[in-house]
Amino acid sequence: MKKRKELLFAxxxxxxxxxxxxxxSDVLRPVRLDYGSTWSAFRAxxxxxxxxxxxxxxxxxCDINPSLIYAQTGLTGFVLAGxxxxxxxxxWYLREALRTQSPRAVLIEGTSLFFDTxxxxxxxxxxxxxxSLNKLGAIFTASEPELRPGLLFDLYFYHTRWKEVGLSDIQxxxxxxxxxxxxxxxxxxxxxxxxxxxxxVGDRKVDPQVYAENLEWLDKILALCEExxxxxxxxxxxxYTRCTRETYARIEAEVRALDPDALFYNWSEEFESIGLTPxxxxxxxGHLNQDGAAVFSPWLGDLLxxxxxxxxxxxxENNAAAWTESAARWREFLxx
Amino acid sequence: MTFLSPQFFCFFPxxxxxxxxxxxxxxxxxxxxxxxxFYLCAKPAYLALLLLAVVSTWVCGLLLEKQKPSxxxxxxxxxxxxxxALLFVFKYLNFTLALAGRALNAIGFDFASPALDxxxxxxxxxxxxxxxxxxxxxxxxxxxxxxxxxxxxLFVSFFPQLVSGPINRAGDLLPQFREEHPFDYDNLRVGLVxxxxxxxxxxxxxxxxxxxxxxxxxxxxxxGALQLIxxxxxxxxxxxxxxxxxxxxxxxxxxxxxxxxxxxFRTPFFSRSIAEFWRRWHISLSSWFRDYLYxxxxxxxxxxxxxxxxxxIVFAVSGLWHGAALTFIxxxxxxxxxxxxxxxxxxxxxxVRHALGLRDDGRVTSLLQIAVTFALFSLSMVFFxxxxxxxxxxxxxxxxxxxxxxxxxxxxxxxxxxxxLFGLLVLLLVDLRSLKRSMEADYLAVxxxxxxxxxxxxxxxxxxxxxxxxxxxxQAFIYGFSF
Numbered sequence: 001m002k003k004r005k006e007l008l009f010a011x012x013x014x015x016x017x018x019x020x021x022x023x024x025s026d027v028l029r030p031v032r033l034d035y036g037s038t039w040s041a042f043r044a045x046x047x048x049x050x051x052x053x054x055x056x057x058x059x060x061x062c063d064i065n066p067s068l069i070y071a072q073t074g075l076t077g078f079v080l081a082g083x084x085x086x087x088x089x090x091x092w093y094l095r096e097a098l099r100t101q102s103p104r105a106v107l108i109e110g111t112s113l114f115f116d117t118x119x120x121x122x123x124x125x126x127x128x129x130x131x132s133l134n135k136l137g138a139i140f141t142a143s144e145p146e147l148r149p150g151l152l153f154d155l156y157f158y159h160t161r162w163k164e165v166g167l168s169d170i171q172x173x174x175x176x177x178x179x180x181x182x183x184x185x186x187x188x189x190x191x192x193x194x195x196x197x198x199x200x201v202g203d204r205k206v207d208p209q210v211y212a213e214n215l216e217w218l219d220k221i222l223a224l225c226e227e228x229x230x231x232x233x234x235x236x237x238x239x240y241t242r243c244t245r246e247t248y249a250r251i252e253a254e255v256r257a258l259d260p261d262a263l264f265y266n267w268s269e270e271f272e273s274i275g276l277t278p279x280x281x282x283x284x285x286g287h288l289n290q291d292g293a294a295v296f297s298p299w300l301g302d303l304l305x306x307x308x309x310x311x312x313x314x315x316x317e318n319n320a321a322a323w324t325e326s327a328a329r330w331r332e333f334l335x336x
Numbered sequence: 337m338t339f340l341s342p343q344f345f346c347f348f349p350x351x352x353x354x355x356x357x358x359x360x361x362x363x364x365x366x367x368x369x370x371x372x373x374f375y376l377c378a379k380p381a382y383l384a385l386l387l388l389a390v391v392s393t394w395v396c397g398l399l400l401e402k403q404k405p406s407x408x409x410x411x412x413x414x415x416x417x418x419x420x421a422l423l424f425v426f427k428y429l430n431f432t433l434a435l436a437g438r439a440l441n442a443i444g445f446d447f448a449s450p451a452l453d454x455x456x457x458x459x460x461x462x463x464x465x466x467x468x469x470x471x472x473x474x475x476x477x478x479x480x481x482x483x484x485x486x487x488x489x490l491f492v493s494f495f496p497q498l499v500s501g502p503i504n505r506a507g508d509l510l511p512q513f514r515e516e517h518p519f520d521y522d523n524l525r526v527g528l529v530x531x532x533x534x535x536x537x538x539x540x541x542x543x544x545x546x547x548x549x550x551x552x553x554x555x556x557x558x559x560g561a562l563q564l565i566x567x568x569x570x571x572x573x574x575x576x577x578x579x580x581x582x583x584x585x586x587x588x589x590x591x592x593x594x595x596x597x598x599x600x601f602r603t604p605f606f607s608r609s610i611a612e613f614w615r616r617w618h619i620s621l622s623s624w625f626r627d628y629l630y631x632x633x634x635x636x637x638x639x640x641x642x643x644x645x646x647x648x649i650v651f652a653v654s655g656l657w658h659g660a661a662l663t664f665i666x667x668x669x670x671x672x673x674x675x676x677x678x679x680x681x682x683x684x685x686x687x688v689r690h691a692l693g694l695r696d697d698g699r700v701t702s703l704l705q706i707a708v709t710f711a712l713f714s715l716s717m718v719f720f721x722x723x724x725x726x727x728x729x730x731x732x733x734x735x736x737x738x739x740x741x742x743x744x745x746x747x748x749x750x751x752x753x754x755x756x757l758f759g760l761l762v763l764l765l766v767d768l769r770s771l772k773r774s775m776e777a778d779y780l781a782v783x784x785x786x787x788x789x790x791x792x793x794x795x796x797x798x799x800x801x802x803x804x805x806x807x808x809x810x811q812a813f814i815y816g817f818s819f
Contacts, residue, residue: 006521013788020792024800149342149805156805163751 025154026173028161029128034186036061036082036121037128040177042184043100045078046319050101051310052077054184055093055221056109057085062287063109063237066183068294069301071327074312076319077103079184082125086115087217088142089125094224096134105231105308107300108221110251113214114204114243118144126151181326187290187333188283196278199240199269200285203247215254222259231308235265238276238296241286242268263308274299294334337377338499339585340535340804347374351495352593356519364486364513367494367593374495378458385422385457386493392418393467394488397474397481412475419464426456431660459499461657465624467492470506472628479507487513496590500582502598502620509597517594525787526776527591532794533766534584539802541759542577544752545570547803551747553721556731560741564734565714567746571721572714576605577763579618603767608705610674610712621657625650644679648672658720663728667719674712755801 032038036058052075054060060081069075078101080093090112097103122143127150129135139151150156206214218234225232234255236248248266255264271278274296281292288296304310315323337343351370358366376383396415400408424432430452437449470491473479482488491510497503552559552567559567583600590597598620607613614622630650636643648669655668686696694701715732722728748756769775779787 009784013791016788017792017795020796021799024796028800152342155799159800159802159805162800163749 021155023173025158027165027169028158029154030158030161031169031172032124032128033180034061034182036079036085036184036186037124038180038182038184039080039128039130041180041182042078042080042097043130044177044179045101046179046316047100048102049076049313049315049319050078050103051075051105051313052304053094053097053101053103053106054079054081054109055090055106056081057112057115058083058186058287059109059111059237059239060107061184061186062188062283062289063293063296064107064300065185065187065290065293065297065330067181067185067323067326067330068297069304070323071331072298073301073305073310075301075304075310076312076315076323077183081109081184083121084115084119085112085121085125086117086119086142087112087214087221088117089122089138091217091220091224092126092129092134092138092142094221095137096129096132098224098228099132099134102228103230104313105233105304105310106221106225107233107235107304108218110234110236111204113211113218113251114206115214116206117210117213122147123150123157127154127157179322181329183326185293187293188287189290190283191280191289192282192284195284196240196280196282199242199278201242201244203243215258218255219258222255222262226259226261231261231263231310232259233263233265233304233308235263236268238267238269238271238274238288238292239286240278240282265303290334294330337374339531339582339589340538343377348589355593360516363517364490368486368490371490371493371495371498375458375493375498378499379455382457385426385460386463386498389419389422389464389467390489390492393471393492394482394485396471397488398483400471400474401481408475412471415471416468419468423460423464426454426460428656428660430454462501462503463492463498465621466497466501466503466506469503469624469628470510473506479510482506482510494590494595496586496595497597500579500586502583502586502600503624504598504620509595512595520594522780523591523594526779527588527593529779529787529791529794530588530591530776531585532588532791532798534581534586534588535798535802536759536794537577537581537584537763539798539804541756541763542574542581543803544748544756544759545574545577547747547752548756549574549721551745553727553731556727556734558742558744559734559746560739561735561737562740563742563746564731568714568718568721568731568735569710572605572710572717573760575717575720576601576617603771605710606706606767606771607709608702609678609709610671611678613709613713614671614675621654625654629653640679644676647675651675662725663719663722666725666728667716670716670719671713674716759797759801 032040052066052069054064054066054077058081061079064077064079066077066079069077080097082089082093085093087108090108094106126135126138126143126147129138135151139148143151222232224230234251236243248268252264252266255262267274271281276288276292276295281288281295283289283292337347347370351367355363355366355370372383372386375386392415396411399411403411430449433449433452437447440447470479470482470488474481482491487510490513491504491506492498494509549567549571552563553571556564580601587597587599600618600620602616602619604613604617607616630646633646633649634642635646649672651668651672652665653668655664655666655671658664658668689696689701694704718731719725719728722731766775769778779790782790
């Protein structure tokens with residue numbers, strides 16, 4: 001009897017410790033609203049409310065404003081991307097996202113096919129995932145080994161922030177996350193000097209073995225889509241940092257070989273047909289700025305409806321109102 | 337794998353859990369394999385040396401019991417020669433060659449000493465001393481030779497004490513490996529809180545002070561006298577927190593599994609003389625030198641002059657044990673010299689106290705003596721910390737020359753300093769309380785809510801205020817991998 005009681009107390013102590021550690025992590029981890037990996041806002045979206053998920057790297061979160069797609073088509077969506085995010089992490093993102101959402105289509109921005117096994121932002125990209133088996137998968141299959149202690153135990157990265165923490169951080173940690181109007185999008189209001197005059201065309205350097213591994217991860221993503229009845233779309237966004245046409249054609253063939261039902265689009269040169277002005281709508285050589293995203297997103301929404309055959313799912317009154325407000329907010333912001 | 341590495345946090349719970357789940361007859365085998373795995377994680381090649389030390393001293397112990405008295409001395413000497421030859425080759429050969437080279441060059445010979453690519457095996461100074469102590473004790477008839485190889489190998493290799501001690505005595509530890517250690521909640525409680533207390537000292541205090549000490553010692557010319565004196569004092573505290581923190585973690589980890597290791601520190605900074613200080617600082621090494629070097633040299637039995645000489649010899653050797661460099665020898669000799677001078681001037685100091693109306697055991701006398709002891713020890717630590725004699729002399733010179741204060745960063749911002757002060761305050765309170773009471777007994781006597789509170793406060797002080805993690809220049813244990 002005494003032994004059992006002690007065991008119960010030990011379990012209670014362990015549980016208390018785990019809860020307090022989790023709380024301390026929430027307080028000390030910097031808040032993340034944009035530039036990708038915005039998992040708190042994603043998790044706050046009502047369950048099974050998103051029509052489309054936009055995955056990939058910074059090309060996804062700079063170029064696609066889901067609120068404007070909603071305004072154009074009524075399709076709800078969220079950009080679940082990370083800076084320089086390799087496809088390995090994107091695979092685990094999708095798995096994790098599917099725990100709470102059941103999108104009808106997933107758009108994967110394809111530049112990450114050229115990324116290295118590990119890029120520069122694993123700490124953010126994996127670190128902000130909610131703790132789950134999928135996060136463990138990302139830690140042990142897609143993260144640098146030296147980062148694993150911190151990815152498993154947040155305080156390893158962020159405990160030194162104790163000097164910066166204020167009451168607002170504690171309040172934030174105690175308050176449940178709310179859906180925001182970014183929906184994973186990051187607005188950039190600049191145009192770098194000399195951008196949009198002439199595109200850079202040249203193939204990105206990638207080790208053939210790493211490229212083959214990236215294709216394997218893409219294959220896994222496509223298979224996961226198939227398992228869940230999701231229409232996969234692999235696309236290259238409008239950009240002035242392009243690969244050669246031959247490379248895009250080769251990638252299209254590779255994608256079709258992996259999944260004949262996957263849709264493939266190369267919009268890298270489609271500035272004119274989309275209505276983009278390179279000198280004003282690009283932020284840098286690669287990414288669109290907020291004006292570019294404001295043109296590209298509605299165009300993309302139309303394409304998703306017309307070519308992928310997507311129709312908006314019914315939303316609760318509250319959620320529909322939230323999306324309408326979010327769209328209005330962005331229109332107002334962009335008009336101002 | 338150190339006590340504060342993620343690997344250890346996986347290794348230790350599994351090792352302890354399996355230990356308690358296994359039948360008694362195989363528990364020691366499990367602990368031995370776990371200990372060797374722990375050691376293998378440092379570098380596989382080191383294990384061969386550990387095994388050589390284990391096998392040679394185990395065989396020597398058995399031989400010592402079987403041989404005639406006349407042959408026993410030969411066996412003992414052969415074994416000790418082997419152990420200390422190993423230590424010499426790996427730890428002192430390069431130093432000796434460099435010294436010889438400098439000496440030959442000084443007298444006109446052109447000799448370039450070769451720098452041999454010898455990596456110091458982890459913990460060699462600790463486990464060789466523990467094994468040497470065993471064979472001497474068997475030779476002296478203080479203990480019987482251990483028949484079981486597994487038990488003996490575990491005595492030398494037991495992972496909590498393998499890398500940085502405490503250097504346990506065979507008479508204390510060996511019998512514990514023959515006893516059953518059933519799981520005990522109190523052992524778990526005490527062991528866990530002891531481990532956390534050690535981690536607190538290491539991460540909140542030692543590694544934070546290391547930043548300040550490192551900044552000042554790296555450029556002593558850039559700082560004022562008070563900053564140099566403060567850095568020397570801070571280094572004494574850093575070393576105490578670092579090493580006693582490690583010892584606490586070792587004692588705590590062993591205690592969780594039911595083993596009691598030798599205590600290595602007994603609030604040394606409350607000592608009233610350097611002699612007393614060394615009875616309370618790194619006790620397992622100090623007592624080893626007392627039993628296996630000082631007493632065989634004659635101790636205090638051959639007159640006062642010989643006693644002082646023996647003390648100087650012991651402390652010179654102790655300095656050398658701490659590192660193969662002239663700075664360590666000077667540090668050791670200085671600590672020996674303090675005791676010689678202390679002994680010689682004891683009557684005079686007594687007369688001065690009486691003339692000033694101070695009682696020998698009065699509070700003022702005690703505080704003065706504690707302060708002087710701390711100051712003397714901290715002064716000697718300049719040689720311990722400095723990279724060279726020139727660097728040490730530069731620091732010491734800066735303490736008496738130059739400006740009192742130079743307005744430049746000492747590596748810690750205001751909040752970091754506050755965290756260090758908070759840690760020091762906690763340390764002071766705990767050490768003061770431990771002078772009169774058993775902290776373990778007190779911890780077990782309080783109610784569960786208070787125990788939980790202590791445990792959680794320690795844990796969260798470490799995980800929030802501790803120095804660890806990304807972007808942090810991890811400080812190895814000072815008495816760790818380089819000994």
